[in-house]
Amino acid sequence: MKQDETMKVKRYDDTNVNPDFVAERKKCTFNIELLTNIIDGSSYLTETRRQAQLAVLNNESFSNLPDRYYASRDEAYAQNIRKSAAYIKLLKEDKSISRAESYFMQCLIFPNEVPPFSLHTTMFTPTFESMADEEQKKLWMPRIENYEILGTYIQTEMGHGTNVRGLETTATFDPSTDEFIIHSPTLTSIKWWPGGLGKTCNCAIVMASLITNGRNEGIHPFIVQLRDFETHEPLKGGLTIGDIGTKLGFHGMDNGFVKFDQFRIPRRNMLMKSAKVTRDGTYQKEKKLEKLKYGSMVFVRAMLVFNQAGQGLAQAVTIAARYSCVRRQSEYAPGQEEPHIIEYQAQQHILFTELAASYIFYIAGNKLRELYFTMNYDIQKGDLSDLPELHALSAGLKALTLDEAVVGIERCRLICGGHGYSAASGIPKIYTEVVAACTYEGVHPVLYLQTARYLLKVYQAALLSSSASSLPDNQSSKYIFRHLHSERPRFHFPLSFVEIVEAFERRALMCIEKASKKLDGLLATGRPHHEAWNYSACYLIRAAKAHSHVYLTSSVHEQLETVRQEDAGVYTVLGQLFELYALKSIVDHAVEFIESCGITTDQINICIERIEALLLNIRPNVLPLVDAFDFPDRLLGSALGCYDGNVYQRLYEYALNSPLNKSTVNVAYFVYYIAINIS
Ligand SMILES: CCCCCCCCCC/C=C\CCCCCCCC(=O)SCCNC(=O)CCNC(=O)[C@H](O)C(C)(C)COP(=O)(O)OP(=O)(O)OC[C@H]1O[C@@H](n2cnc3c(N)ncnc32)[C@H](O)[C@@H]1OP(=O)(O)O
Ligand SMILES: Cc1cc2nc3c(=O)[nH]c(=O)nc-3n(C[C@H](O)[C@H](O)[C@H](O)COP(=O)(O)OP(=O)(O)OC[C@H]3O[C@@H](n4cnc5c(N)ncnc54)[C@H](O)[C@@H]3O)c2cc1C
Numbered sequence: 001m002k003q004d005e006t007m008k009v010k011r012y013d014d015t016n017v018n019p020d021f022v023a024e025r026k027k028c029t030f031n032i033e034l035l036t037n038i039i040d041g042s043s044y045l046t047e048t049r050r051q052a053q054l055a056v057l058n059n060e061s062f063s064n065l066p067d068r069y070y071a072s073r074d075e076a077y078a079q080n081i082r083k084s085a086a087y088i089k090l091l092k093e094d095k096s097i098s099r100a101e102s103y104f105m106q107c108l109i110f111p112n113e114v115p116p117f118s119l120h121t122t123m124f125t126p127t128f129e130s131m132a133d134e135e136q137k138k139l140w141m142p143r144i145e146n147y148e149i150l151g152t153y154i155q156t157e158m159g160h161g162t163n164v165r166g167l168e169t170t171a172t173f174d175p176s177t178d179e180f181i182i183h184s185p186t187l188t189s190i191k192w193w194p195g196g197l198g199k200t201c202n203c204a205i206v207m208a209s210l211i212t213n214g215r216n217e218g219i220h221p222f223i224v225q226l227r228d229f230e231t232h233e234p235l236k237g238g239l240t241i242g243d244i245g246t247k248l249g250f251h252g253m254d255n256g257f258v259k260f261d262q263f264r265i266p267r268r269n270m271l272m273k274s275a276k277v278t279r280d281g282t283y284q285k286e287k288k289l290e291k292l293k294y295g296s297m298v299f300v301r302a303m304l305v306f307n308q309a310g311q312g313l314a315q316a317v318t319i320a321a322r323y324s325c326v327r328r329q330s331e332y333a334p335g336q337e338e339p340h341i342i343e344y345q346a347q348q349h350i351l352f353t354e355l356a357a358s359y360i361f362y363i364a365g366n367k368l369r370e371l372y373f374t375m376n377y378d379i380q381k382g383d384l385s386d387l388p389e390l391h392a393l394s395a396g397l398k399a400l401t402l403d404e405a406v407v408g409i410e411r412c413r414l415i416c417g418g419h420g421y422s423a424a425s426g427i428p429k430i431y432t433e434v435v436a437a438c439t440y441e442g443v444h445p446v447l448y449l450q451t452a453r454y455l456l457k458v459y460q461a462a463l464l465s466s467s468a469s470s471l472p473d474n475q476s477s478k479y480i481f482r483h484l485h486s487e488r489p490r491f492h493f494p495l496s497f498v499e500i501v502e503a504f505e506r507r508a509l510m511c512i513e514k515a516s517k518k519l520d521g522l523l524a525t526g527r528p529h530h531e532a533w534n535y536s537a538c539y540l541i542r543a544a545k546a547h548s549h550v551y552l553t554s555s556v557h558e559q560l561e562t563v564r565q566e567d568a569g570v571y572t573v574l575g576q577l578f579e580l581y582a583l584k585s586i587v588d589h590a591v592e593f594i595e596s597c598g599i600t601t602d603q604i605n606i607c608i609e610r611i612e613a614l615l616l617n618i619r620p621n622v623l624p625l626v627d628a629f630d631f632p633d634r635l636l637g638s639a640l641g642c643y644d645g646n647v648y649q650r651l652y653e654y655a656l657n658s659p660l661n662k663s664t665v666n667v668a669y670f671v672y673y674i675a676i677n678i679s
Contacts, residue, residue, distance in 0.1 A: 111636075116254055117201075118196070148229065168185060169189050302372040445541060639654050
């Protein structure tokens with residue numbers, strides 16, 4: 001990105017800060033900037049992010065409506081399109097903007113929004129790049145890269161989302177014209193949900209069952225032009241396209257539907273890297289590359305851990321923490337001034353455990369992102385050996401972190417009392433965006449079961465081997481081999497960090513063993529595999545969750561070991577957060593830890609006591625710990641969570657701006673009440 005020295009503005013306005021915040025910030029015991037670097041991934045990424053954010057803040061084309069929470073759906077969509085056009089123009093003009101910079105810019109231009117063109121970058125382009133052959137890339141990529149083609153990813157249908165093999169849309173090869181005919185044969189086969197499909201995108205990757213020479217060869221990707229490049233009208237020849245209507249959130253996004261009625265596309269619009277149909281209709285495929293077609297789902301799932309679970313929860317926590325340091329309520333000691341609500345242990349327990357979780361998801365999410373890019377490099381070159389690991393890890397972690405994050409966001413809203421329920425708090429918006437990610441890219445029971453499927457395979461392999469040497473070091477399931485044939489250690493309380501990681505591993509191994517036994521037991525009674533699998537689901541899901549917890553604790557522990565060499569202050573606070581998250585999880589799943597680690601209920605009680613001690617340790621650093629997330633006020637969009645802590649003034653301004661306050665007597669009240677009473 002072109003650097004502009006003149007645009008260096010002060011990040012935070014330190015004038016007019018609530019005096020309570022000034023006092024809170026003075027208690028800080030660690031170097032905030034270092035922690036920010038860890039959250040971002042490096043000091044370089046922190047600087048990159050800040051520059052990108054400044055560029056957005058200083059560009060008027062990216063400004064929001066006076067108040068985003070009062071926008072109707074039409075206005076929200078129009079605003080997103082206006083900002084998208086300015087953003088895409090900028091990306092086209094300044095080719096030096098890197099992928100990371102554009103990502104950071106996008107987050108701030110569209111705070112807590114998935115904008116209509118986002119499917120173009122997150123799914124359409126990656127799927128095309130991964131599934132098209134070289135000739136197709138040469139032909140299409142220049143127009144995809146310069147946004148002349150704006151694409152979405154069309155997979156889900158009204159009747160099928162999870163069961164991808166059950167999709168009904170067909171792509172039948174017609175050798176007489178060298179074309180595929182895309183068709184929606186039933187009401188339930190209408191494509192439903194794709195982001196940006198309703199009004200915005202002009203092209204799409206469409207997943208459909210390929211039929212040639214009378215044989216159904218299964219689901220394949222096709223690139224399909226949907227709209228005229230000049231007029232933007234839907235193409236003639238058999239397309240009915242529209243928006244699917246209002247949802248829980250995503251108001252600025254045109255999730256859409258499309259019904260294909262014998263719509264024709266050239267044969268070469270089938271993406272032909274791993275499979276192809278020749279001119280005479282012969283189908284050929286390279287079996288080993290078959291699973292590449294699921295690749296973009298793996299990508300987005302891996303990114304959602306830091307992007308939605310980590311960042312979403314961290315934003316809600318920032319808002320709740322700042323508000324808790326401003327809000328005073330209830331008489332703590334007779335005759336004394338009301339304390340800030342942060343002083344109540346009940347408040348601290350919720351707030352600090354969610355603060356800890358947000359750090360864990362952020363840091364583990366960053367590690368997963370790095371792992372994804374490392375492994376995907378080989379995968380794209382045709383070595384798919386790491387794909388099962390990456391798929392299992394991204395599916396389980398997407399599910400676990402988002403499951404925990406949405407509960408955490410809601411808990412943050414609740415501890416803000418009545419003002420948490422106001423849109424002005426910013427938390428309802430965060431919730432509706434993050435909870436969508438629990439559905440898109442795969443519902444969680446299904447994803448956990450995918451992870452469990454992989455774990456059982458690893459477990460079977462471990463039973464047959466006594467060493468882990470056959471598994472590469474980056475395999476998160478290596479502990480299964482390591483612990484299967486080794487003695488369980490005696491755990492000492494309070495647990496050391498190393499013991500914490502081993503406790504999570506032992507618990508996961510036990511859950512995997514139990515799931516395997518359950519499945520084998522049902523199979524032994526003569527049940528068919530699919531039935532035995534179905535009635536083992538509760539065990540299998542527990543195993544997948546426990547395994548995902550292993551990745552969270554072990555990857556953050558690895559990060560802690562690095563930090564230990566660098567800075568004692570940051571190591572201490574990060575260690576407290578790590579311990580708090582881990583101990584709370586142990587207490588929440590006490591039965592599993594007691595059984596797998598040979599620990600006692602008394603030792604669980606030691607964990608409970610230790611949690612209370614950690615709340616006291618964390619208390620002085622609470623504002624600095626959320627400041628370290630470094631969220632600009634514009635990103636949070638919250639009257640309760642602003643950096644300066646001037647909560648009440650902002651709430652009042654928000655209310656004064658309510659469209660209902662434009663008149664003193666509302667027209668509807670006049671027409672339906674006063675007028676009727678008069679007549
Ligand atoms: C710093 C800068 C960085 C840049 C950051 C970018 C940030 C991006 C952030 C993004 C944020 C927001 C964007 C959001 C946009 C919204 C997008 C929404 C899009 C969608 O929702 S698209 C539709 C998604 N649909 C689904 O997810 C469907 C879910 N269903 C499944 O996945 C199915 O369960 C299924 C896995 C497909 C089952 O199919 P099937 O029955 O055929 O498969 P089996 O169970 O028999 O398994 C077969 C075999 O394949 C393996 N496998 C399954 N899935 C995958 C996979 N994804 N990858 C690899 N392998 C897979 C499975 O394990 C089996 O293997 P085996 O036979 O055991 O060897
Ligand atoms: C905001 C949003 C954006 C989206 N964007 C896109 C997009 O851009 N492109 C696109 O193609 N799709 C998109 N989707 C669709 C999304 O991917 C699907 O909704 C999702 O994969 C779930 O499929 P489904 O809705 O058919 O649920 P179903 O598959 O019907 O599942 C319903 C429930 O049944 C249970 N269930 C189903 N199957 C199983 C099983 N095998 N084992 C155990 N339990 C099961 C689960 O509890 C599940 O929650 C989007 C969805 C949303 C909400």
